[in-house]
Amino acid sequence: MIVHNKFDWRLVLRFSLKNILFSLSITAIAVILHFVLGFGSLQMPIAIIATLGTALAIMLGFRNGSAYERWWEARKIWGGIVNDSRTFTRQVLSMVNINQETSSDSTKLKTVQEDLIFTHISFVYALKFQLRENTKEEDWEDKVNKDLNPETRELITSKSNKATQLLIQQGLKLKKCRDEGFIDEIRQINIDNTLTRLSDCQGKSERIKHTPFPKAYEIFNRILLNLFILFLPFSLLPIFSEIKAWWLVFPVSVMVSWVFYGIHQMGILMAKPFENFRWDVPLDAICNTIEIDLHQAMESNKAPEKLQPNEDGILM
Amino acid sequence: MIVHNKFDWRLVLRFSLKNILFSLSITAIAVILHFVLGFGSLQMPIAIIATLGTALAIMLGFRNGSAYERWWEARKIWGGIVNDSRTFTRQVLSMVNINQETSSDSTKLKTVQEDLIFTHISFVYALKFQLRENTKEEDWEDKVNKDLNPETRELITSKSNKATQLLIQQGLKLKKCRDEGFIDEIRQINIDNTLTRLSDCQGKSERIKHTPFPKAYEIFNRILLNLFILFLPFSLLPIFSEIKAWWLVFPVSVMVSWVFYGIHQMGILMAKPFENFRWDVPLDAICNTIEIDLHQAMESNKAPEKLQPNEDGILM
């Protein structure tokens, strides 16, 4: 996510170089046909350009609206993970409890509560790594495995979707709490409902990650855009040439083409919120927030530092 | 669902051949009227074309927006089935339980849990086959019936909506668990709520499948599109003919007509997400994901292989 309003020209150029070259070539061809090969009267009616431009703007408007919705939905899902992480912690602290009749002592209780909350932090990081396709062993070791108890760690080792299996383990941990008298069935169910919501958030993130925006939309927008870029210089050249300023066709064609291309490209990137790209939903920052809040709630002093945007104003 | 960005020209041609021929014929008629029959001054004002083109783009923009919403809703519903499948499994494993006072032994418990989870996998496949209208007996045998216990299998045989009846059987299985002391009423209700959400997902899929996008929308968009295609060459020909490049009317009319037609056609197909078409919501892949996750949660080693996109980049 871009936090500061810096506009990085080099980045923009790198992303749109191909388009600018394409637009320049078309314009050059138009100029050559006009002056060199003598097709001087060749002309595209400007109303066609207006119609195509309007159609293109409408299509891009709808597409970018949907792309923004996807991005914002992804952000909402991770906002939901923040909320349910706090709720899960509040519920563990206030509902997993010493039942005076059966339990042994409060040290054991603290261990049980911390195991549940640490496993939750591992779940959040595991989900982040899965979405970002990060398979670096040191990251997994540092953030996911470190605070898991050995048993849980063992159990998820060979599983393909580790986040899913961690949530299932949380369910079994609560069952064990029930068996050992730390919780009654009615509160078990209440915390289980929080696990259900977390499971929903996981599934929704995976849906957005694994279901690309319909390719057909991209393709037809692309074709419409290219048709517009193709016709534009043929339509402008006769007009500029008449007022003896034919060279104006270059900056005007390229600028107009470029701004439509940029709007098109922006929508494509916005529709992919979990790709390690600078417009990503800031999973690093969100996981960091969760970790700080949960450590402080446990009165633990091992909370990490708050993550800051990097020097480019990017928060990942 | 198309995963890779390959653009298949043959497919596109097959889908739009009729439209291209229609557009070519209209243009040819315009040319014949103009040059052969001497209606040289016949002309459609270009502003009419601009108005119709803009109106068409607006209508298609709204329609395709709604079509995308349908498709995305279908995808969300099946994402919900993934989530609730995981939740159902977590709840069965952590809440269907040996109640020390009444039950016999843990082997029986494992049988009961596996029966519930296997029946769930059968439900998911039955729903997929019903939506895709797949009635091949070997598919049903292989995916739905194989792991059902004989009693359940018998019961659903003659029913018209097998997925619905499987969910009702799940309710009765939970009641039996309650009678045999594997679960208490409060947890029975909690798992029953998961069945309710699954029933909702089923009903929502069926709603999208059986309720076509209003035909009247299709028809009026079609008429508007045809009017645009019909008027276009009559509007362009005089202009191109004046600059002595009348032949340009062919490529320009056809290309412009084709791109609008393509946008129209795309919306029609996008609004039908369960039709065995390449833009379908990828039910095969989703069912496969559910099967893998559930087998791994049961610590079973019979999980199937992960499904990959085929050579055309299609995941069904």
Place this chain on the structure above:
Amino acid sequence: MIVHNKFDWRLVLRFSLKNILFSLSITAIAVILHFVLGFGSLQMPIAIIATLGTALAIMLGFRNGSAYERWWEARKIWGGIVNDSRTFTRQVLSMVNINQETSSDSTKLKTVQEDLIFTHISFVYALKFQLRENTKEEDWEDKVNKDLNPETRELITSKSNKATQLLIQQGLKLKKCRDEGFIDEIRQINIDNTLTRLSDCQGKSERIKHTPFPKAYEIFNRILLNLFILFLPFSLLPIFSEIKAWWLVFPVSVMVSWVFYGIHQMGILMAKPFENFRWDVPLDAICNTIEIDLHQAMESNKAPEKLQPNEDGILM
């Protein structure tokens, strides 16, 4: 709901005859003014037409988007009734139960379960008849009253909103089950929540039925449309007359007017989904589906036949 893609010209003509005549008259007046009365130079600037046409298309686009939302919401509500009917049945079959300590025998249980489910079917049909304003006594007798037990039938006789009172009776029936030991309070509440959702669906249907789409929208769209139809021939005639093809103003004006009128009219009809019109949400088919599913779940053999679209491809 229209299932097949047949396009019925007579129907379309009947609906748009008034508009076609209006458009023809305006065009005739324009021609008379032009040629007969000698206002040959009278002309409406085509840019005004383009502006009005674009504004009209935008307004119709938004209005029809909202109309489709209404129609789709109505369809979703009745989809919800399907889902909650199945859920209600599953819950009645698996939760209304012989409590070994207090109840007498399983015949009584079956009677109680069937009474609840048959009353539910009556509720669904009563709601349909109320929405469609069907007051034919034989229909009510055949579908609503036939399977009600005499006591319930008596109670709802004099009530103005029979569907509402049937749901309240269901609540009282569950209370009686509780008093007689067929259900405990926690499951009573669970089934009561299903009744609450059904009550919501009923209220939502009534909201759509009794709240017309804001009249002011219709009126201003209508005025904008008429202004467009009024100005159109005055704008086209000078152009066509210049190219000596003045008669073209008739087909072009009428066709363009007609397509905008059709889009306008379609939105008006789409916004009323419960009017016994051919674009209605298919309540007959939905009620039929519910009846079949519920009978099969009760292992009853009195399930009706599946409803098919009629010869015009309409499913009501």
Place this chain on the structure above:
Amino acid sequence: MIVHNKFDWRLVLRFSLKNILFSLSITAIAVILHFVLGFGSLQMPIAIIATLGTALAIMLGFRNGSAYERWWEARKIWGGIVNDSRTFTRQVLSMVNINQETSSDSTKLKTVQEDLIFTHISFVYALKFQLRENTKEEDWEDKVNKDLNPETRELITSKSNKATQLLIQQGLKLKKCRDEGFIDEIRQINIDNTLTRLSDCQGKSERIKHTPFPKAYEIFNRILLNLFILFLPFSLLPIFSEIKAWWLVFPVSVMVSWVFYGIHQMGILMAKPFENFRWDVPLDAICNTIEIDLHQAMESNKAPEKLQPNEDGILM
């Protein structure tokens, strides 16, 4: 809410008189500048009008879309109050109960149930009066205070938000039921959840009532509209004057200005659904429906008459 499709010209004129005079004056100034002061060649390019008109249509389209959403949301909220009123009544009748062990007699039970339901009707009317800013003492006396028991009446007297305090009293009444053995805690919570939903509906109505649609939107739409009205006659006059029909500038300018103004004004009014205006959500009719349904459910014969639209086709 307007029920019938009557179009009241006087009303429309009263609302748009200022705009029509503004538009006439601008046109008159244009004519004077043109013919009297000799600025005959003064002309606004028509493309500027087309651009401003399109921009205006787009802005109004979005704004009116949002205004309709607000209105429809308000209608949905009050639909929710209808549904939850029925649900509350069903729950009171079937769950507030004689617990054989502790209670005295069924007369007391009936009093308790009626007190809860009558207090609910008072709540609904209190909310209506607060939203419509009705402070007439006789209305409050007639609809809110009449059926309240004296204790409750006393308690809410000095409170600023009476509807809120009535819901809190309902909570305390349920607590008293619990203390006196008419209800157990699990059903108390179930009915309390219905109170929570009613509290949500109240808060949502107040949000719409007290949060005007952003003023900045109104202002910029207004400026764009005025710019359009200002430029329009200057753009049309030269064209009409050239064809010797300069007087046409009056009807055309005024009609086109008026239709855009009407669309603008309609959106402003639609965004305020609780203002005693004829486009209001019909709170009178909704409250009336609730009162009838609840009286009939209690088998009381004091249900009021059904409210009918007035002679102008308005249902308030």
Place this chain on the structure above:
Amino acid sequence: MIVHNKFDWRLVLRFSLKNILFSLSITAIAVILHFVLGFGSLQMPIAIIATLGTALAIMLGFRNGSAYERWWEARKIWGGIVNDSRTFTRQVLSMVNINQETSSDSTKLKTVQEDLIFTHISFVYALKFQLRENTKEEDWEDKVNKDLNPETRELITSKSNKATQLLIQQGLKLKKCRDEGFIDEIRQINIDNTLTRLSDCQGKSERIKHTPFPKAYEIFNRILLNLFILFLPFSLLPIFSEIKAWWLVFPVSVMVSWVFYGIHQMGILMAKPFENFRWDVPLDAICNTIEIDLHQAMESNKAPEKLQPNEDGILM
């Protein structure tokens, strides 16, 4: 939030001065090139302006639609906090209770209830101060700390997110109520669900606060706007100059540019609802409403005065 419809010209000027100067400079350059440097025939085709203007209007329409959604979502979230504050209070008053068997006396009960409700008011103000980035110690002392009991105050002192930790403390207070017999587990869970919804509202506010509207949208809208402003005078000047009214290019360019700029700028500000700006969601007024309602529900006489809009018609 702006309550009254006053239009403050100075404010508008201060916000748009830079844009007006930019637009004036471009126009001046166009005039200089035209008359002084003799590029008299230099001309931008007006169709390009129409296309860019339409595209700009579409992009701004979509962007402002989304910005309004954000603002309205923020308002909805705080409406939800109002509702859940009332619900929390109702539940505390009617469900935290003297359990006759274990508790001591009703004075203690009142202390416990007031501690829960006062802590809730502190939570609401803490959230407001965090969103508005208000770190003034006297404000925190006056509104958050004053009514907290010393223990709770101590516990949240060193925490980074005080609102989160206050909700977690509420959970622990409820647990203490349970331990001391003021509440049973089933009602504890019911109130805990209200805390969960409040936690969701907090998280949603933080999401909107900390996730700026995608910068890329701002940037491309800005570029498109500047391109439009840049081309506009070059397109108008030849036309005005031909009718010998070249000076008209100044007011027309500047007015048209300014209105598009204003619409653009409005969207940027609307997308940030928690910035101490005059278009903010009125958190002061909402917190004030909550405080009044809660004090009146507790029958306390320390309710603050109702907040009024200031002399500029602004309610913060």
